[in-house]
Amino acid sequence: MRTTDLSELAAFDAVARHRSFRRASEERGVTASAISHAVSNLEARVGIRLLNRTTRSVSLTDAGAMLLSQLSPAFGDIGSALDALNQFRDTPFGKVRINAPNSIAPFVLGPVIGPLIAANPNLELEIVATDRLVDIVEEGFDAGIRLGESLRDGMTAVKINPRLKLAVVGSPAYFERRRPPASPADLTDHVCIRNMYPSGVIYPWSFERHGEAIDIQVAGPLALHDHELMIEAALAGVALAYVWEDRARPYLASGRLIACLDEWIGPEDWLYLYYPARKYLSAGLRAVIEALRVR
The missing domain is CATH 1.10.10.10 (Winged helix-like DNA-binding domain superfamily/Winged helix DNA-binding domain)
Structure with missing residues (x-):
């Protein structure tokens, strides 16, 4: 041919x-x-x-x-045959395309990118961060990162670091005007930022304590899907925000934000790197998995 x-x-x-x-x-x-x-x-x-x-x-x-x-x-066989040549190299060679939610990509992938590239100089990483729900097969990704609850059938999932926890946060100025909520039910008396998927669907704030699970549809003038914008709005004293704790951690440490309802926040969620179950594992993808997986 x-x-x-x-x-x-x-x-x-x-x-x-x-x-x-x-x-x-x-x-x-x-x-x-x-x-x-x-x-x-x-x-x-x-x-x-x-x-x-x-x-x-x-x-x-x-x-x-x-x-x-x-x-x-x-084409899968061709890719597998070419990837088999990696056994004759010191390090993996080739491109790996990964999709990850924008809201968590920095503190999931950020710490490992430098060491991964340094250890594998022939590896080429393409990372697309978006909170849009992506079909990794249709859009040509080798793997994706998601919370376990949103994984679909036909995928192999590998548990990765770090575990994630949400937090309800507000600024000192906000709490000067309103008493901190003592329970999720108290949020009906507060101004809150509504969490929104890129599709426009609003999702509730979820809480759990002693086996009791509660979903609260909060109210407020803002609906956002970007956690950085949520934090900026919370810092401005506009409303309470429901965000990944790792995103808010620097502001919590400095006192610019205050956490509340800690005892109602559910257990930390595991993240997974997933890929099609029938897909051959390239040496490059194996290197990514080893860098991220829970040991």
């Missing part, structure tokens, strides 16, 4: 998986027009339309679906 043939097949495989020429171009590191040209050349060469294209969507024809079903395992 000619090199150009393999490149065209790889371009088609990327578009078919992502259902997007733009995302395929980002994965392949070329322009969307180059991907489109490669797919068009492939269709012209085989004499069959493989993709249905509109201005808003890309879908597979029956022929395209059949081709993808046979290409995916083949």
Whole structure:
């Protein structure tokens, strides 16, 4: 097979998986027009339309679906064969793409990035931090990081550090005007920042004590999904915030924020690095796992 043939097949495989020429171009590191040209050349060469294209969507024809079903395992075998060459190198070689929630990425990945790259100079990390719920298979990631409760079937999950805990925090100025809540029920008398997913869905503040679990739908003029913005609003004395304790820790230590309802905050949550159960484990991904996993 000619090199150009393999490149065209790889371009088609990327578009078919992502259902997007733009995302395929980002994965392949070329322009969307180059991907489109490669797919068009492939269709012209085989004499069959493989993709249905509109201005808003890309879908597979029956022929395209059949081709993808046979290409995916083949490209997986190629990737596995190339990765096997790592046994002849001192350190892993290649790219690893990771997705992580923006709200927790800094204190999960921040401490390990430097040592990981220093120990593996041939490793290339691409980290995309977003609180949007991402399908790592569809969007071309090797692995993702999430809380265990949001993992879906068909994934292998590895428990990683650190454990996370939430905190309810407010500024001294805020508590000069209002008595700190003694129980979650008291939050109905407080101004609170509503926690929001990027989709716009508001989620409750959750509490637990002595086996009793309570979800509170708080009220307030702000709805945010970024924990940094929540902390800034809390520092300004606008409202109480429900944020990851690690994010608030420097301000709690300096006294610029005060925590309340500590005895009602549930146990720390474990985080997991997850990847498709059927995916071969590259040497690069194994290095990432070893850097993050709980020992």
